[in-house]
Amino acid sequence: xxxxxxxxxxxxxxxxxxxxxxxxxxxxxxxxxxxxxxxxxxxxxxxxxxxxxxxxxxxxxxxxxxxxxxxxxxxxxxxxxxxxxxxxxxxxxxxxxxxxxxxxxxxxxxxxxxxxxxxxxxxxxxxxxxxxxxxxxxxxxxxxxxxxxx
Numbered sequence: 001x002x003x004x005x006x007x008x009x010x011x012x013x014x015x016x017x018x019x020x021x022x023x024x025x026x027x028x029x030x031x032x033x034x035x036x037x038x039x040x041x042x043x044x045x046x047x048x049x050x051x052x053x054x055x056x057x058x059x060x061x062x063x064x065x066x067x068x069x070x071x072x073x074x075x076x077x078x079x080x081x082x083x084x085x086x087x088x089x090x091x092x093x094x095x096x097x098x099x100x101x102x103x104x105x106x107x108x109x110x111x112x113x114x115x116x117x118x119x120x121x122x123x124x125x126x127x128x129x130x131x132x133x134x135x136x137x138x139x140x141x142x143x144x145x146x147x148x149x150x
Contacts, residue, residue, distance in 0.1 A: 014060035015116035018094035
């Protein structure tokens with residue numbers, strides 16, 4: 001499997017893990033162990049999960065948790081007035097947090113890749129305006145954090 005596909009699966013897994021941590025208040029170590037042992041690259045409830053780059057998965061999940069105050073502040077500053085991150089649905093929150101973290105800390109990944117990948121993840125969960133919202137928010141954050149890539 002190509003590295004890009006492994007990283008795409010790692011991103012999806014990271015969003016799912018962040019979502020689970022958010023709604024079930026699971027511990028970081030527990031959720032990483034659970035996903036690596038039972039989800040990534042496994043068949044769960046007749047759904048085949050693609051193999052993922054474990055180190056990349058871990059880096060995103062641990063990075064979001066470690067930088068969460070900063071990541072959340074940057075997302076809040078980008079969202080429309082009156083719609084703080086805490087009012088955003090949990091899956092969208094996880095997508096935005098993972099995307100923002102990658103834009104902030106993973107300079108080895110081009111901005112366009114980050115925005116496209118998290119837009120694709122949003123499209124896997126939503127049919128409506130959420131996909132455009134994810135792309136727009138991440139694009140605005142990218143313009144602030146990495147203007148040299150535009």
